[in-house]
Amino acid sequence: MAVPNAQIVRALRAIVGDTHVLTESDVAAPYLTDWTGEWHGDAVVVRPADTAEVAAVLGLCTAHDVKVTPQGGNTGLVGGSTPPPNDSRPWVLLSLRRLDTIGMPDGSGQCIAAGAGATLAAVHTATTTSPELGLMFGVDLAARDSATIGGMVATNAGGIRMIRYGDMRSQVLGLEAVLPSGDVVTRWRPLRKDNVGYHLPGLIAGSEGTLAVVTRVLLRLVQRTYRTAVALVGAADVDAARRVLVAVQRFGHTVEAAEIMTRTGVDLVAGTGVRTQIDAGATLLLEIVGGVEELSESLARAGDDVLDAVVDAGPASDLWRVRESHTETIARSSTTAPVKLDVSVPMGDVHQLISRVDEFAGRSGVRAVQFGHIGDGNIHVNLLDVPAGNRQTAADCVLGIVVELGGSISAEHGIGRAKAASIGLGRDAVDIAAMRAIKGALDPRDTMNPGVIFGG
Template sequence: MSKTDTFSKAAADLLGTRGWTSDEEIVTPWLTDWRGRFTGKALGLASPASTQEVAALVKLCAQHGVPIVPQGGNSGMSGGATPDDSGDAILLSLRRMDAVRNFDVDARQITCEAGYILQTLHETAEAEGLRFPLTLGGKGSATVGGLISTNAGGTQVLRHGSMRAQVLGLEAVMASGEIFDTLRPLKKDNRGFDLKQLLIGSEGTLGIVTAATLRLLPALADRAVLWAGLADIRDARKLLLHAERVAGDALEGFEVMPRHSLEAVLAHSPNARAPLEDKHEWNALIELTADASTADALPALARNLLETAFEKGLVADATIARNEAQAEQFWMIRDEIAPAERAIGPAMQHDISVPVTDMADFVAEAVPRVEKAFPGSTAVAFGHLGDGNVHFHVLAPKGATPGEWEKTEGKAISTFVHDEVTAWRGSISAEHGIGQLKRDELARLGDPAQLAILRQVKQALDPHGLLNPGKLVPLETSASSL
């Protein structure tokens, strides 16, 4: 019996027929990332049903020297949950681990397993008059474990922070097979490093998240969704500052999109309608929210925000959604930008951040620089202006060949964009993670001290390099080989 067969038999004995398979028809759909950029191979697909099974499997993999690639909903954007093409690794799916272990409504805390779906989490909280303050377009497939491993963001970061801010406690299986358990949250705990924060955003390279205790908030009693037309991205920054002064904690979302993005959605989505009659070079989507204690004052607050913005000359035109259906239509436009772009043709997508105070200036300067350096391309920036993170996409010239353009001029464009971001002291990954997509760019542009610490931590916690190899942490030879 070969080494591979020996391991597969041991895995099957450990996990049973539901927990282990090497059936090609079952495994293959999970070997390609959501964007279709990376496809790998695997010895098989492991689907443990408990933390204890995960721990036993990790020990088995360590015994046989088998790498592990953890996977949640496989909806990541950087190839972080896709194995390489060696076929030496196993895929570890946490989707069977989808139980709610504890739900303390009074404390506004829920403890759920890594495979719990984000949309289900929303529904569970809402049934008890609560809410989980993080959402994103892939909420129907994204899992709690995946969100934690990538420190996901979304449209509510402005007020509530990224996934890191939502995690009160964590359970994870380390490379040794030991179970790290801090699920019971403590308001104050000064026993050294906050180790759970080290695991959040580590993309499965330091440990495998199996469960988490998450904070919840009171359910929204009402919201006001506003759409404003602007002449310039710098006007959007001024409007954001005004909204923060007027609305305070009621300001939950502030998204921007250029005219190009709006028109792309209107052309692509038959149900989309332009919120304003006239065309504007930039648009801002603003959401104000209120719980039961402040709901009565929300309509007046929204009107006051726009009236004072007009008085200050901050907006060219604006409107407030008349009802919930129209509010959803406004947000649908924002959510449909990426699909509308894909219908146009190939593009290079960049998930970047710079300091919030600099983002408007960065966009105003970087867009024409990219288009000048790569004639025929179209640069668009849209997204979370309020937290300094925009999606900076560069669309290929007309007639570009999909698949070929990305590997040639598209690659050069990404290098150019990342250099621009670095010059502004920003980050090449704001919320989508590094994965394998940006690992070499991190090696090229990262601070040497930061990279050294990343490698040292990885070596300390995963000395044999079996946890999600080839992701996030650049090899020491990467920078010199570029």
């Protein structure tokens, strides 16, 4: 383990308390292996309780050239919240889970304050404590019970309702973050328009712990949706499913979510006992603002692209279970850790991406399971049964397809360590140099998450 020297460990214990500095390998292990099981690291785990402790830890680490990887719920998929293995430099894994305080929703400002360690599910629950306000938090994703607000801001998470409410960056009204120096940046006003200087919260959002540590966030709330309808729609292929979505939008419906699943994934989920109800080349999950009759009528008007449909009043948990069972089912179904790629392409090219990846998988003797947010062009590509020696080649081939289609190699999970070597596929040399200059200005000693985004 890359352990800071005894003097630094004693100083860390003095800041956060003896029980919150974990040096024993078996105790630290859950923090040092990511959700996929692919990324492992070595570090001392430090668990601060508040912003002041985070500031003291970062100031100490920067002064003594100790590297720091911030971590929220450890649900990332690209190695961004895991230190590297076998690194000779002293390293701290900074867990933000204890910073989990959530305030009461503010009706006049339509916002809520949440600590970096608060889970998404806890924020959703907190917004319902004052039902008379009629507010809710607009971001949702399947990992809601473990994903934390700080991590979601750091990776600029999107999720299943981005089609209506936008990504995490769009929800940040205010932010408190600690710079590598230990200085605290605070932007904390419930303003929708505040145009004084650079937008630092927007810069820190999506920076994957390379610029600062997010400790608190002032989140925008939206008006609660009280009446929704959900449908599983069978279509011949992915492009037909996209045309159904476009038709429903043109009929004037507000779409809350639009998810695509292929037969391969739906069949895997059905094999676990989940009732899938649709047998088609592609399955579209739609949620709209409105009632069952309205959605049923629109699907009837969508024409021959709709082969079959099951419609229910929201939240329609049984229908959503088909989509939300995909990630865990895929993990259990592969003989090796799945190669997981979070990418986006222009919405009209989603069918090409899925088709070309399926063709590549067939040629390579691996299985491809693809699903995701068809409403914003974001597809989660999963390659199963990929031999260890072929993983990078397989990933590179998929990313090459994405680039050829004019897409992005990272839609919502970040670059992390997994895609750092491929950043040139998504940004040109001038762009990368500008980002490195920002990193160098805020973190001149490269304390924060070295190796993430830029590699090295």
